[in-house]
Amino acid sequence: MPVPRFLVFDLDGTLINSSLDLCNSVNAMLEHLGKPPLPNAVIASYIGDGAAMLVRRALGDPGDLDASTHDESVVREALEFFLSYYRVHKLDNTVVYDGVLTSLEQIRSRHPQILMAVLTNKPVGPSLDICRQLGLEPFFFQNYGGDSFPTKKPDPQGLQTLIAEANARLEQPLQAHEIVMIGDTDVDVLTGRSCGVRTLGCGFGLSPHALAAAQPDAFVEHASEWPAVLGL
Structure with missing residues (x-):
């Protein structure tokens, strides 16, 4: 990749x-x-x-x-x-997956120029609160939820908005192959595909069978694999 x-x-x-x-x-x-x-x-x-x-x-x-x-x-x-x-x-039992924080910290320390964001179909209020309380918030410049736009994933609107916001922060515009949508369902793969960007599937998530059928560009079974698969 x-x-x-x-x-x-x-x-x-x-x-x-x-x-x-x-x-x-x-x-x-x-x-x-x-x-x-x-x-x-x-x-x-x-x-x-x-x-x-x-x-x-x-x-x-x-x-x-x-x-x-x-x-x-x-x-x-x-x-x-x-x-x-x-x-x-929402936080009675919810935890960050093993390997997520380590991988995010590794990406941030090795490549501080890389931008990261969250795009979920969960309502944005709980998404922001969960990321804040579980220590994820500092890694992301933006966090959009299912009620942030008139449409939800796999509609491209949310991802297109994030790409435009990322480009506003960068001196050189992003190319499609420099953007990766990372998720655990076919919805995330379809979202990435609708914008012509790369997709990375997480087989440890909620919908591994539908994810596999959607054929993401790359696939991991553990969050610790993110940096290596992304070439970071």
């Missing part, structure tokens, strides 16, 4: 292992609505497309916002409860 100048990271399943807190929040929402809980493995398979889609899938919707099987008032109530519960419990 060509040596990059800009790295864009997904959050859940890439930088942090947040699966248990998300699953607990979904099941708390289901209990609030008088519905039976779902297995954690099932809920984990619903993560990646933002809070609203996570809630809809947990309620049994087909994943199509135009084909909802639930009254919208029920969906709104469910989403509001989920977000309220998650804000309180």
Whole structure:
């Protein structure tokens, strides 16, 4: 992989292992609505497309916002409860993946000129708070969430905005091959591909099978591999 100048990271399943807190929040929402809980493995398979889609899938919707099987008032109530519960419990069990901080520190110390940012479909408020409390914030010049734009990944808007902001900080504009989108799902690969940039898949995350099927340009099984695979 060509040596990059800009790295864009997904959050859940890439930088942090947040699966248990998300699953607990979904099941708390289901209990609030008088519905039976779902297995954690099932809920984990619903993560990646933002809070609203996570809630809809947990309620049994087909994943199509135009084909909802639930009254919208029920969906709104469910989403509001989920977000309220998650804000309180988002760090009960969530941790930074092993190797992430070491790799970020290595990249920063060896190549201080490389820019890094976060682009997640999680709402930006929890994303900022989690990165702040888990020591990730200093590495990133920007952190955008699923409610930062009218669209979410894999729509290119968020990544395009980050590229424009990175270019404003650099003397020489970025070339596509100098940008890498790093994530654990097919959504991240499709996001990178939609902007014509390189992609790095993290097989330790939430959706390894969908990730493999999306065929990222490079692949790792542990965050400690990032510097070597990126040529850093």
